[in-house]
Amino acid sequence: MRPDQREYTPIAQKYIDLVTEGNISEILNKQNTDSLLLLNTVTEEQANGRYAPDKWSLKTVIGHIADVERLWSYRLFRIARGDAREFAGYDRDIFAEMSACDQLPFNMVLQDYTAVRNATVSLINNLSDEAMLRTGEFSDHKLSARACAYVIAGHETHHLNIIKSKYLAIE
DSSP states (O other), rough: OOOOOOGGOOOGGGHTSSSSSSOOHHHHHHHHHHHHHHHHOOOOOHHOSSEEEESSSHHHHHHHHHHHHHHHHHHHHHHHHHHHHHOOOOOHHHHHHHHHHHGGGGHHHHHHHHHHHHHHHHHTTOOOOOHHHHHHETEEEEEEEEHHHHHHHHHHHHHHHHHHIIIIOOO
């Protein structure tokens, strides 16, 4: 089931709204398959490309998706295990600047993305329904493990929409 609005901060709404109905583990698996079908057609030149001078390369965007998933999976893990405290935010631009994605071959960036997704799905598949409903706090709001999983899926959908429309010009 989708998380209730009381299970997450309002800023997460834009991501959660992008997630289709269904089993979140299956959604994440399908999303990975669909993303890789698209991204495996990208050339190294396209992966190094930016749609504007002040924007990240496509490699960095994929690295960003993986990094954000790591963060939200960590939050999900802590909450599900009953060790939830107030979670700090992060600076996405510092993460992007400090990542080595632009120096790596695109296939390595995709391998990392896949490894992160596989770990997330494994974690979710090994949690009880009760664990997925546990809550912690983030930005002065409740945050459930289940909401974390939906944010992961919605965040990727958000960026894939940008990749299709701006980086690869697929409408």
